[in-house]
Amino acid sequence: MADKSNAGKDNYGDIAAGLADYTDRVLFDDVWNRPGLSSRDRSLVTVATLVALYRTNELPFHLKKALENGVTKEEIVELITHRAFYAGWPVANTAVTIARTVFAEAKG
Numbered sequence: 759m760a761d762k763s764n765a766g767k768d769n770y771g772d773i774a775a776g777l778a779d780y781t782d783r784v785l786f787d788d789v790w791n792r793p794g795l796s797s798r799d800r801s802l803v804t805v806a807t808l809v810a811l812y813r814t815n816e817l818p819f820h821l822k823k824a825l826e827n828g829v830t831k832e833e834i835v836e837l838i839t840h841r842a843f844y845a846g847w848p849v850a851n852t853a854v855t856i857a858r859t860v861f862a863e864a865k866g
Contacts, residue, residue: 762782762787763781763782763785763786763787763790764782765781765782765786765819766778766779766780766781766782766785766786767779767782796827797827797828798824798827798828798829800827801820801823801824801827801829802824802829802833802837804820804823804824805817805820805821805824805829805834805837806837806841808820809837809838809841809845809849809850809853810841810844810845810849811845811849812848812849812852814852814856817853817856818856818859818860821834821856821857821860822860822863822864825860825864831857831861834857835854835857838850838853838854838857841853
């Protein structure tokens, strides 16, 4: 994620300019670019956390970002399957449905 992020600005900058600024400047431009983990690893951790916490609003964005960061569809499905046993079946079921949609959009 070396490019400057506009995710916050693009998604809610019109109504929450401060939150958008922190999202873009601090979260994506700073935290995501720290040297301790690759963007791919950060995507795996983020998707696993979002699945476990049932964060369905943020999950599609981060599934797309994970694919961009080199995580394969097969790895994402395996991650979701693994989470079912630690975070619960319902969250995994929901995540699979969201992943199916994201994967279909990624093809087109």
